[in-house]
Amino acid sequence: MTITLNTLSTAIARAHAAMSTLTDELNAADAKLGDGDTGTMLARLIATFHSVDVADAPDLGAGFLALAKAGAASTGSSLGTLIITAMMTASKATAGKNEIAWRELAPIIAAIRDSAMARGKAELGAKTIVDGLDALAKGVEGNTTAAETADAAQQAMDAVLDAFRDRPSAMGRARMFAEKSVGLDDPGMLALAEIVRAVASADHHGNSPAA
Amino acid sequence: MTITLNTLSTAIARAHAAMSTLTDELNAADAKLGDGDTGTMLARLIATFHSVDVADAPDLGAGFLALAKAGAASTGSSLGTLIITAMMTASKATAGKNEIAWRELAPIIAAIRDSAMARGKAELGAKTIVDGLDALAKGVEGNTTAAETADAAQQAMDAVLDAFRDRPSAMGRARMFAEKSVGLDDPGMLALAEIVRAVASADHHGNSPAA
Amino acid sequence: MKKLINDPANYVEEMLDGLCMAHPGLTRVGGDKRAIARTQGMRKGKVGVVSGGGSGHLPLFTGYVGEGLLDACAIGNVFEGPTINSCQDAIAAANGGAGVLCLFGNYGGDKMNFEMASEFAAMDDVQTRTVLGTDDIASAKPEEAEKRRGVAGLIFAYKTAGAMAATGAELETVATIAQKTVDRTRTIGVATSSCQIPGAAGPNFEIGDDEIEMGMGIHGEPGIWRKQLRPADALVDEMIEMLLAERPDDTRRVSVLVNSLGSTPFEELFILYRRAAEKLDAAGLTIVRPLIGPYVTSMEMGGASISLCFLDEEIESLLGAPASCPFWTVE
Amino acid sequence: MKKLINDPANYVEEMLDGLCMAHPGLTRVGGDKRAIARTQGMRKGKVGVVSGGGSGHLPLFTGYVGEGLLDACAIGNVFEGPTINSCQDAIAAANGGAGVLCLFGNYGGDKMNFEMASEFAAMDDVQTRTVLGTDDIASAKPEEAEKRRGVAGLIFAYKTAGAMAATGAELETVATIAQKTVDRTRTIGVATSSCQIPGAAGPNFEIGDDEIEMGMGIHGEPGIWRKQLRPADALVDEMIEMLLAERPDDTRRVSVLVNSLGSTPFEELFILYRRAAEKLDAAGLTIVRPLIGPYVTSMEMGGASISLCFLDEEIESLLGAPASCPFWTVE
Numbered sequence A, B: 001m002t003i004t005l006n007t008l009s010t011a012i013a014r015a016h017a018a019m020s021t022l023t024d025e026l027n028a029a030d031a032k033l034g035d036g037d038t039g040t041m042l043a044r045l046i047a048t049f050h051s052v053d054v055a056d057a058p059d060l061g062a063g064f065l066a067l068a069k070a071g072a073a074s075t076g077s078s079l080g081t082l083i084i085t086a087m088m089t090a091s092k093a094t095a096g097k098n099e100i101a102w103r104e105l106a107p108i109i110a111a112i113r114d115s116a117m118a119r120g121k122a123e124l125g126a127k128t129i130v131d132g133l134d135a136l137a138k139g140v141e142g143n144t145t146a147a148e149t150a151d152a153a154q155q156a157m158d159a160v161l162d163a164f165r166d167r168p169s170a171m172g173r174a175r176m177f178a179e180k181s182v183g184l185d186d187p188g189m190l191a192l193a194e195i196v197r198a199v200a201s202a203d204h205h206g207n208s209p210a211a
Numbered sequence C, D: 001m002k003k004l005i006n007d008p009a010n011y012v013e014e015m016l017d018g019l020c021m022a023h024p025g026l027t028r029v030g031g032d033k034r035a036i037a038r039t040q041g042m043r044k045g046k047v048g049v050v051s052g053g054g055s056g057h058l059p060l061f062t063g064y065v066g067e068g069l070l071d072a073c074a075i076g077n078v079f080e081g082p083t084i085n086s087c088q089d090a091i092a093a094a095n096g097g098a099g100v101l102c103l104f105g106n107y108g109g110d111k112m113n114f115e116m117a118s119e120f121a122a123m124d125d126v127q128t129r130t131v132l133g134t135d136d137i138a139s140a141k142p143e144e145a146e147k148r149r150g151v152a153g154l155i156f157a158y159k160t161a162g163a164m165a166a167t168g169a170e171l172e173t174v175a176t177i178a179q180k181t182v183d184r185t186r187t188i189g190v191a192t193s194s195c196q197i198p199g200a201a202g203p204n205f206e207i208g209d210d211e212i213e214m215g216m217g218i219h220g221e222p223g224i225w226r227k228q229l230r231p232a233d234a235l236v237d238e239m240i241e242m243l244l245a246e247r248p249d250d251t252r253r254v255s256v257l258v259n260s261l262g263s264t265p266f267e268e269l270f271i272l273y274r275r276a277a278e279k280l281d282a283a284g285l286t287i288v289r290p291l292i293g294p295y296v297t298s299m300e301m302g303g304a305s306i307s308l309c310f311l312d313e314e315i316e317s318l319l320g321a322p323a324s325c326p327f328w329t330v331e
């Protein structure tokens, strides 16, 4: 059981389906201190991903690159650009490969975290999606199956949201309201958690997407 | 018992006092088909008149001229300009006189009606203040005392409002809504009627302003 | 409606002060300083062009005082005509000895006041002519076009009359081009939301949450119909159709003004303009010098108007002549 | 909030089409045509000046493409940054072989996208420099001024950078004047009412019937305080005080922008300007080239911002250099 273009394609389909309910929730989270568009932006980006025929890409690296390219033409928000950066990082890490083992996922997510930090200049602990990626990378480390990974990923995301909720934001639009941000989830971190839940929960219930 | 500068001064004071309740009523009447400012405009114009020291003018003609001049600097609405035209007409008719008999009032109002028609180009029957002036001139004709004149004036105004209410407007802003204007009082005619009532009702109750 | 103002009683005074402070080319003149004139004064021998009207319509009226446009302007309170005295002051300021054109919207009060002011001017041997803006096609049938009120399209006549006066033409010629421009200009507006006179208890008129009114006047005077909001393209189609129903058949060139009544943003004006340009093109008309923006407003009123000025060679060349005022520059 | 639009999905497309139809000096370029460039093309050897940002702020950003101002501009959806691709398209359009200055507001997404686009440009041997607008004093303390977001004051840097580039100066020099202008420009805004993103279910934010918010961002980001509406003069006094708290002590000359956030009419801007000018005068500052109008908006958002650009000789002379775009002409 490995990660293939089909895994990727199924994950996108699930995320896409989940956006129908997530859009408003994420917009509302962003509206508290930001401009209220996290959900709308993410919905459009994921719809763009969904319209890309990843399953037919020559390999995983090409699949991720196709997503990055499509995304680069479709979004201009900070979170969107971080996600595109993530796709480019994943593309480099999987160049020429048709499959990777589940245990290879953690180092890729760690690399994504690092590239997001380089791009967005956020430190760890600033309460952004970067902290979510960090927790996710650490959480899925060592897991070897889709179900195990799904479990670990969800737990990691729940834990990181809990851990950061009562801390102040130190980045982006929310920075200037550090105090007001205490008690609120960071919209980007929340978005990652919700997407992970949407993608992983099916696996967790034994409904593996692996080819 | 004649009309003197004191009569004029008292009439202005009464009109001024009445505007506190009339302003909204006249605005509302104008708002139906016009721009809703008849009351506000008239209130300002009468306040300006009220601030003029007419009682100290050398004669009636000078008193009316002082009102016209003050008004010319204070209003820009069509009704306001007609009223200023009226003051100028009255000034000419009373030039050099310290008093006029009550029976001289009717021809002065008739002259005012004619100058308003010349200035505003409204025909008789178009449902404007001109018809009000026409009715007023005819109504007060032949009366020789303040009380008689007051009575006749009020009756004439009630009658002309009734007579025109269900006719269409053929002038000004209301012209284009001739049909909609059926059933509505013309704001300028209504304003004249209400001012006449305010000035005259005290006389009617035997509280003559005559010096 | 929230306004960033002080005491409503000082609204016009403070606004005019700010206008003249920001634009030193404009100066308040006259007894109560309710006329705006060019600071550099009147060129001797040039015909003066003056206008006037109520406050609350900026850039109209006072904003169009400038080189190649108005020489002076009388200004009233919000939505009220200027006083007779202010009209006299504006005429006096624009008197360069060659006569003065009074060019303003066809509203009863303004007409009477300028008429009285012109009579006073005549006593001082200042010759005047009057031309009335009558572009609002919603306000009377074509047969009674002279009864129409003046709205945004008036600025086309400002431009041609101002340019003609700048050439040194005489009063009769300046009046003639102004009248021709008015005769060849038509406007129709659509309102989406009301405005409020400073100090008034409520909005100037009420309009339902998803209603709009076609043909509403710039003071909220009732229009042609009031219906549900519909797509911009459908509205523009209807507006252009009405405007073209009175199209003169002697020209294929037209200038267009897509004007915000106040709060309607530039983005929407361009969406409206896009469709208007398509429709005019389809009707075989070539657009010259389109104007898109807030040129004639009613404070924060929502909505837009479309004006067409059907060109001939003379009008087109005068529209293109150099002009400069705080809100309109032609190079 | 009623809008005169068609399908919200086509809002930006139709708006850009209309903009370019009305102003033939502007052309849509790039893969998805989400960059605006000057139709006459890029002068060889001139440094390009590009900007970019979300839609809904007209005249910002695209409206400032023109002679002596921007050469090209990337444009995103409403209140969303331009895509990486659009940034690349704008940079490519402004490439005259002498490098390109990317001059835009300090927003995370825009920064990242221009950064990625600049990396791509470097691969094509196009040298870029980035200067960020950081004028909004409400968005961070003076000690963290580099973290401030960019709002209306950005246009002062457009003007100086554009004028400097027009002289044939090299990239480093153009970037330096842009940065100096940004460093000497501060803005504070006050919002009275919300705007609504086309297609959104409701307004972008809620604000009470008699509340206003000082320092609110142009997308509705929370500000410094939210309180009862108060007289304009009191508001201006507070705003000017905040702006002057960071006044550099090397100049007595300042340019001022009193900007409508959208639906606040000219009349109110002049009332605000009047007081601002009095306060600046009292502070010993001389106002040069004031700008009053809707220069940077948020569609129909209500409110106004005041920007001060503290001049030195170089900035003052560049602000006065000839420039011409659809919304700003300097002769």
Ligand SMILES: Nc1ncnc2c1ncn2[C@@H]1O[C@H](COP(=O)(O)OP(=O)(O)O)[C@@H](O)[C@H]1O
Pocket: A030, A034, A035, A036, A037, A038, A041, A042, A076, A077, A078, A079, A080, A082, A116, A119, A120, A121, A122, A127, A128, A129, A130, A171, A172, A173, A186, A187, A188, A189, D108, D109
């Ligand atoms: N520079 C950054 N570094 C890391 N994460 C960021 C950065 N900027 C934004 N984010 C993440 O993106 C989220 C906001 O996303 P979104 O609302 O789509 O962007 P925008 O702020 O452009 O409207 C934040 O909650 C945060 O998690």
Ligand SMILES: Nc1ncnc2c1ncn2[C@@H]1O[C@H](COP(=O)(O)OP(=O)(O)O)[C@@H](O)[C@H]1O
Pocket: B030, B034, B035, B036, B037, B038, B041, B042, B076, B077, B078, B079, B080, B082, B116, B119, B120, B121, B122, B127, B128, B129, B130, B171, B172, B173, B186, B187, B188, B189, C108, C109
């Ligand atoms: N040309 C005219 N001739 C006669 N009466 C007129 C004329 N124009 C206006 N009026 C009168 O004035 C009234 C409207 O007054 P007002 O609301 O103060 O003026 P405006 O129409 O300038 O707002 C009308 O009801 C009518 O009686």
Ligand SMILES: [Mg+2]
Pocket: A030, A034, A035, A036, A037, A038
């Ligand atoms: Mg956001």
Ligand SMILES: [Mg+2]
Pocket: B030, B034, B035, B036, B037, B038
């Ligand atoms: Mg009225």
Ligand SMILES: [Mg+2]
Pocket: B035, B037, B077, B078, C079, C080, C081
């Ligand atoms: Mg009126």
Ligand SMILES: [Mg+2]
Pocket: A035, A037, A077, A078, D079, D080, D081
């Ligand atoms: Mg955003």
